[in-house]
Amino acid sequence: MTQPHPAPGAAGVPSGARPGPHVVLAGGGTGGHIEPMLALADALTRRTGSTGGDAPDLAPRVTCLGTARGMETRLVPARGYDLRLIPPVPLPRKPTVDLLRVPGRVRRAVGETRALLTELGADVVVGFGGYVALPAYLAARRAGIPVVVHEQNALPGLANRIGARLAARVAVTVPGTPLRGAVHVGMPLRTSxxxxxxxxxxxxxxxxxxxxxxxxxxxxxxxxxxxxxxxxxxxxxxxxxxxxxxxxxxxxxxxxxxxxxxxxxxxxxxxxxxxxxxxxxxxxxxxxxxxxxxxxxxxxxxxxxxxxxxxxxxxxxxxxxxxxxxxxxxxxxxxxxxxxxxxxxxxxxxxxxxxxxxxxxxxxxxxxxxxxxxxxxxxxxxxxxxxxxx
Missing domain, CATH: 3.40.50.2000 (Glycogen Phosphorylase B;)
Incomplete structure (x- = not known):
C-alpha cells in the first residue's frame, strides 16, 4: 500500500514543511520501460528544498503503476517504491479479431486507473510507454491531471504517440524522435x-x-x-x-x-x-x-x-x-x-x-x-x- 508523507513536525520533518507533490509513474513490462522509470523515481526522491517562503518542501512522493504480469512486480518493490496494479491493455501489432476487443479493455482500464489516481491524489502522471502507460494517460486526461511522456526509443510506440498528444511536456532519449513538442533530455539512468x-x-x-x-x-x-x-x-x-x-x-x-x-x-x-x-x-x-x-x-x-x-x-x-x-x-x-x-x-x-x-x-x-x-x-x-x- 502507498504510505502517506510524514506530517510536518514529525521526527526528522521540519515544522511548517509543505507536502511534496505526488508523482505517479507508469511504466511496466520490460526493463526498457522500468529502468528509466526507477531512475526518475530516485531523482525525484532526492529532491528537497523550497519553492518559495521560508518553509522547505518535502521530497515528492512516488507511486509506480504496473500490471501483475510484468517485471515491475519484482523490480519496483526491490527498489523500495510502492507499486499499484492496473489492468493491462495489450495492443495488437496487426489487424486481428483481437483488435475489436481493445476499446472495451481500454474503457475498463481507464476507469480503474482514474479511480486509483483520485485515491492517490496524483499531481502529475509520467508515462514511459507500453501497455501500462496508455490507460494512465487517458485516465489522467479525464481527471485533469497533467501528463509527461518519456520515450526511450528513436521510433515511438503507439502508447506514447497517443500520450504525446495529451501531454503537457514530452521528453525523448534520441534527438529527432518524431513526437510533437519533444525535448531531448536523454535516458534516465541509475546513479551506479x-x-x-x-x-x-x-x-x-x-x-x-x-x-x-x-x-x-x-x-x-x-x-x-x-x-x-x-x-x-x-x-x-x-x-x-x-x-x-x-x-x-x-x-x-x-x-x-x-x-x-x-x-x-x-x-x-x-x-x-x-x-x-x-x-x-x-x-x-x-x-x-x-x-x-x-x-x-x-x-x-x-x-x-x-x-x-x-x-x-x-x-x-x-x-x-x-x-x-x-x-x-x-x-x-x-x-x-x-x-x-x-x-x-x-x-x-x-x-x-x-x-x-x-x-x-x-x-x-x-x-x-x-x-x-x-x-x-x-x-x-x-x-x-x-x-x-x-
Missing part, C-alpha cells in the same frame, strides 16, 4: 552507471572477473537473455582475439549453457564466459570496447560512461535498434554492423585492430562520452516538477 568512473574502477573490475590488469578487453553481451548470433561469432573468433593479446568478458545468457570456449594456454589472454552480469558497472569498467545489441538503455548507458561499442541491432522489429545507435555512431563513438554481417572474420578484421590500437580506442571513448547524457534523470525530474500545479 551515470556516476561511474571507469578508469578509477578498472583494476577492481578486472580482478573481480579474473581478467588481467593491463590487457585490452572486449565485453560481449546480448541483453539479459544473451544473443545467439553474438555468442556464435564471438566464440568462433576467440582464437583470433586472444592470440592478439585481447582478453574477453562474455555474458552468454542464462539459457545458453552450450556456449563455451576451451581454456586458454598458460600465459595467454583470458576468455571469461559468464551466464549473466549483475554488476554492469564493473563490466563497463573492465572493458575497452563492447560488442552488443543496441537497445535504448544499452546505448544510453554505454555512451554515458564513455565506453565505445560495436552495435549489432536486433534484426527483427521496426528497425528502432539501428536508429537508437545511429547518433553515437555518427558522432564517432562506435561502430554499426548488421546481424547478418557479424562473423568471426569481421571481428578479426575490424575489432582486433581497434582493440590493439590504444589511441583509436581513446578517441572512440571520448566521442562516445560526448554523445552521452549523465544527468538525464535530473533533467527529466526538473521537467516533471515544472508542470505540477501549485
Amino acid at each position: 552507471i551515470s556516476g561511474l568512473d571507469r578508469a578509477a574502477r578498472r583494476a577492481e573490475a578486472r580482478a573481480a572477473f579474473g581478467l588481467d590488469a593491463d590487457r585490452p578487453t572486449l565485453l560481449v553481451f546480448g541483453g539479459s537473455q544473451g544473443a545467439a548470433s553474438l555468442n556464435r561469432a564471438a566464440v568462433s573468433a576467440a582464437d583470433a582475439l586472444t592470440a592478439a593479446g585481447v582478453q574477453v568478458l562474455h555474458a552468454r545468457g542464462p539459457k545458453n549453457t552450450d556456449v563455451a570456449v576451451p581454456a586458454r594456454p598458460a600465459g595467454a589472454a583470458p576468455y571469461v564466459v559468464v551466464d549473466y552480469l549483475d554488476r554492469m558497472d564493473l563490466a563497463y569498467s573492465a572493458a575497452d570496447l563492447a560488442l552488443c545489441r543496441s537497445g535504448a538503455v544499452t546505448v544510453a548507458e554505454l555512451s554515458a560512461v564513455g565506453l565505445p561499442a560495436a552495435f549489432v541491432p536486433l534484426p527483427i522489429g521496426n528497425g528502432e535498434q539501428r536508429l537508437n545507435a545511429l547518433p553515437v555512431v555518427e558522432a564517432g563513438g562506435g561502430l554499426l554492423v548488421a546481424d547478418a554481417d557479424l562473423t568471426p572474420g569481421w571481428i578479426a578484421a575490424e575489432l582486433v585492430p581497434l582493440l590493439t590500437d590504444p589511441a583509436r580506442l581513446a578517441a572512440l571513448a571520448g566521442r562516445a562520452a560526448a554523445a552521452g547524457a549523465r544527468d538525464a534523470d535530473e533533467r527529466l525530474a526538473d521537467l516533471v516538477l515544472g508542470v505540477v500545479r501549485p
Whole structure:
C-alpha cells in the first residue's frame, strides 16, 4: 500500500514543511520501460528544498503503476517504491479479431486507473510507454491531471504517440524522435552507471572477473537473455582475439549453457564466459570496447560512461535498434554492423585492430562520452516538477 508523507513536525520533518507533490509513474513490462522509470523515481526522491517562503518542501512522493504480469512486480518493490496494479491493455501489432476487443479493455482500464489516481491524489502522471502507460494517460486526461511522456526509443510506440498528444511536456532519449513538442533530455539512468568512473574502477573490475590488469578487453553481451548470433561469432573468433593479446568478458545468457570456449594456454589472454552480469558497472569498467545489441538503455548507458561499442541491432522489429545507435555512431563513438554481417572474420578484421590500437580506442571513448547524457534523470525530474500545479 502507498504510505502517506510524514506530517510536518514529525521526527526528522521540519515544522511548517509543505507536502511534496505526488508523482505517479507508469511504466511496466520490460526493463526498457522500468529502468528509466526507477531512475526518475530516485531523482525525484532526492529532491528537497523550497519553492518559495521560508518553509522547505518535502521530497515528492512516488507511486509506480504496473500490471501483475510484468517485471515491475519484482523490480519496483526491490527498489523500495510502492507499486499499484492496473489492468493491462495489450495492443495488437496487426489487424486481428483481437483488435475489436481493445476499446472495451481500454474503457475498463481507464476507469480503474482514474479511480486509483483520485485515491492517490496524483499531481502529475509520467508515462514511459507500453501497455501500462496508455490507460494512465487517458485516465489522467479525464481527471485533469497533467501528463509527461518519456520515450526511450528513436521510433515511438503507439502508447506514447497517443500520450504525446495529451501531454503537457514530452521528453525523448534520441534527438529527432518524431513526437510533437519533444525535448531531448536523454535516458534516465541509475546513479551506479551515470556516476561511474571507469578508469578509477578498472583494476577492481578486472580482478573481480579474473581478467588481467593491463590487457585490452572486449565485453560481449546480448541483453539479459544473451544473443545467439553474438555468442556464435564471438566464440568462433576467440582464437583470433586472444592470440592478439585481447582478453574477453562474455555474458552468454542464462539459457545458453552450450556456449563455451576451451581454456586458454598458460600465459595467454583470458576468455571469461559468464551466464549473466549483475554488476554492469564493473563490466563497463573492465572493458575497452563492447560488442552488443543496441537497445535504448544499452546505448544510453554505454555512451554515458564513455565506453565505445560495436552495435549489432536486433534484426527483427521496426528497425528502432539501428536508429537508437545511429547518433553515437555518427558522432564517432562506435561502430554499426548488421546481424547478418557479424562473423568471426569481421571481428578479426575490424575489432582486433581497434582493440590493439590504444589511441583509436581513446578517441572512440571520448566521442562516445560526448554523445552521452549523465544527468538525464535530473533533467527529466526538473521537467516533471515544472508542470505540477501549485
